[in-house]
Amino acid sequence: MESYNFKAIEKKWQDKWEETGAFHAETNSKKPKFYTMIEFPYPSGAGLHVGHPRSYTALDIIARKRRMEGYNVLYPIGWDAFGLPTENFAIKNKVHPKIVTAKNIANFTRQLKMLGFSFDWSREINTTDPSYYKWTQWIFLQLFKHGLAYKQEMPINWCTGCKVGLSNEEVVNGVCERCGSEVVQKRKSQWMLKITEYAQRLIDDLDDVNYLEKIKTQQKNWIGRSEGAEVKFKLSTGDEMIVYTTRADTLFGATYTVMSPEHPLIEKMKDSITNYDEVLAYKTEAAKKSEFERTELAKEKTGVKLEGIYAVNPANGAKLPVFISDYVLVTYGTGAIMAVPAHDSRDWDFAKKFNLPIIEVVSGGKNVQEEAYTDVYKGNMVNSEFLNGLPVKEAIPTMIEWLEKQGLGKRKVNFKLRDWVFSRQRYWGEPIPLVHCDKCGWVPIPESELPLELPEIETFEPGENGESPLAKAYDWIETTCPCCGGKAQRETDTMPQWAGSSWYFLRYMDPHNDEALASKEALEYWSPVDWYNGGMEHTTLHLLYSRFWHKFLYDIGVVPTKEPYMKRTSHGMILGENNEKMSKSRGNVVNPDEVVEEFGADAFRTYEMFIGAFDQSTPWSQQGLKGCYKFLERVWNLQSIVNDEEGYSADLEKNINKAIKKVGEDFERMKFNTAIATMMSLVNDFSKKGSVTKGEYKTLITLLNPVAPHMTEELWLTYGNGELLSLQPWPKYDEGKTVDDEIEIVVQINGKIKDKLMIPAGLDKDGTQEAAMNTEKIKGLIEGKNVVKVIAVPGKLVNIVVK
Ligand code: ANZ
Ligand code: ZN
Helix, strand or coil: CCCCCHHHHHHHHHHHHHHHCCCCCCCCCCCCEEEEEECCCCCCCCCCCCCHHHHHHHHHHHHHHHHHCCCEEECCCEECCCCHHHHHHHHHHCCCHHHHHHHHHHHHHHHHHHCCCCCCHHHCEECCCHHHHHHHHHHHHHHHHCCCEEEEEEEEEEECCCCEEECHHHEECCEECCCCCEEEEEEEEEEEECHHHHHHHHHHHHHHCEECHHHHHHHHHHHCEEEEEEEEEEECCCCEEEEEECCHHHHHHCCEEEECCCCHHHHHCCCCCCCHHHHHHHHHHHHHCCHHHHHCCCCCCCCEEEEEEEEECCCCCCEEEEEECCCCCCCCCCCEEEECCCCCHHHHHHHHHHCCCCCCCEECCCCCCCCCCCCCCCCEECCCHHHCCCEHHHHHHHHHHHHHHHCCEEEEEEECCCCEECCECCCCCCECCEEEECCCEEEECCHHHCCCCCCCCCCCCCCCCCCCHHHHCHHHHEEECCCCCCEEEECCCECCCCCHHHCHHHHCCCCCCCCCCCCHHHHHHHCCECEEEECHHHCCCHHHHHHHHHHHHHHCCCCCCCCCECEEEECCCEECCCCCCCCCCCCCCCCHHHHHHHHCHHHHHHHHHHCCCCCCCEECCHHHHHHHHHHHHHHHHHHHHECCCCCCCCCCHHHHHHHHHHHHHHHHCCCHHHHHHHHHHHHHHHHHHCCECHHHHHHHHHHHCCCCHHHHHHHHHHHCCCCCHHHCCCCCCCHHHCCCCEEEEEEEECCEEEEEEEEECCCCHHHHHHHHHCCHHHHHHHCCCCEEEEEEECCCEEEEEEC
16 A cells, blocks of 8 residues: 555546546536535735635535535636736736736636636636626626616715725725825715615515525625604704604604704705804815714714704704704715704714703603613603603604604605715726717617727826726727717726626626627526525625626526525634734735645645634644644555455444434535544544445545545545546435434432433433433432432433432
């Protein structure tokens, strides 16, 4: 027997799989289909991070197991390759982003192939490839034609140093993450997508999919459905101010009102506002703050009273002061609120600071002069005329009905979700396929002109005022209007990085189609994705965006299902040895190339799955990696004790059947670490016994194949049937042979072990308790005592508490 030489083995099998097309997925095969997918990587210059293979190995295990179970499996890979890091690298090093991207992809490809994932490489896609983004642009055009894309002025985070727009993630404590300069809010005209039109359906259809519960919850919270009412307040100027409230019941407790500093009424009423200068100064300050800063709860409240005007409470005619304050956002509800300091903490803080009255309208046994009382489940209405005595939950609808009857308000549902800012003033993204004509406005280019390719330009820096680098491509910009034939200009903004990933799962189904984003046939056969794994950080962005696009495509008859993904799971992060995030600056980044060089891909894969509970963050450990390598070596070395028998031996039969069951079930539940532990313990059983039948050994290496595919294929050459192990059937077990007939339990009295006994395995709680209480020894010990409590843990122990 040769020693375990992963270097020779791994390359050999990777080539073999590729040559034989072992992992090709065939559209319309007679087998049942199984489509599983990981979030395709962004090919960064840093190469593969050890975090990537955690997700990839996990679903590779599932994909490989499904193939063995007889499914036609699609497990694809591609590149989400547009985006900022590449563009910034290109700017700094004066190379074309295309070249940077190609280089990075080559490196990622080498690394992924080195790890032996069973991807169908013939379906590889790249979002920056014009034959791909042709369809990204096509989808955008359909959105535009259906009125779901529009241009609007939006405040963006603007770095005064870099002179570029930044995403919220790039702003840290009000300064630019890269250069440290002040970040201000700047208004820019941006393309927006109306994801809000799908808000309700994006919530409702979560009932039809099998996502981790925490993912559903995060999406629902992000969409933020809120039920309340809009209420009209007359102003002394004769204008009408509409507020949004979820607590219509508290209307009698409103002691002032607040408009957001950007509220359009302010300008309209400027002649009646006697301190308009002060108001304008406040507006300017507020404009500098990001929404995050403005809504921070702990923040000291600020505001300005609009002198010279007042609002009238529609319930009791009380004259209320009107303030502007940055804690009220223009983008939510109606941009104006009725403030009830007794029952809202933000209003309470504000009232204390500005010395405004606090009127209790829900009596909950707390002093509202000292703290806002916000509980809606406890307490009854007071100081509220016709509502008095009602609990909050009844007072809300009663008040809304009253308002509706008087024509003073109406029921209203709001969502926190905002429309999707879809413009980037950047080069390395999909050009937006629209032109602007002075006569016709925004006009889509003809579909026959897609893809609209990025023009070649010299420098990729954004302009002084943050225009896209494309704004300098004059020849490209100037064009004719498809509508009237007159002069027109191309849009110079490009799409955000989220565009290409919003539909890539469809392209994998039919990646080389140039007539459609995918054929009807392929869409029918492969939809939906059966199992999709990815990071929790994508729950509210990518996962929501792609559900939105998919629903739209469903509405216009392009795709056959309402939802893109049937099942969604998520993995935890892999941290540095000392439990911190891996990062270049900390110098704790583990390089997959080095790991594979020293221990091989199989050990790397095994360790990534053994490292800890899959859904939890876990620190890397070189020691743990070595342990996994040792385990594989032991599996390999078992060859020296394999005999010729094909069946299972009597004394190991039970363990093997149990292992098949446990490993299979654990894989399905993503309990990869305990599946591997089960195989480790099986290897121990084999070693202890000193001999293994060929049948037993074959089962072990088949179970291990999805985790460590190279080594097990090599072993199969010696023990198998001459075919690829990857395409052998998944082992079956005999349920009857997976249960222990009898197991031993201990019996304690007041926590001290007093007796042991054998009971039938699987005996329930009551049965276990009864058996334990009735042994001669225990009966004698508890005789005449007062049994206060019995705790029975089936299969383990019974503790009797006596006095
Ligand atoms: C009166 C009131 C009394 C309120 C009370 C709360 C408690 P959600 O659940 O998030 O929808 N609000 C409305 N529009 C706002 C805006 N543009 N900016 C900041 N705050 C706004 O919360 C709705 C509540 O948040 C509304 O109900 C309003 O305050 C405030 F005891 O109205 B409430
Ligand atoms: Zn025109």
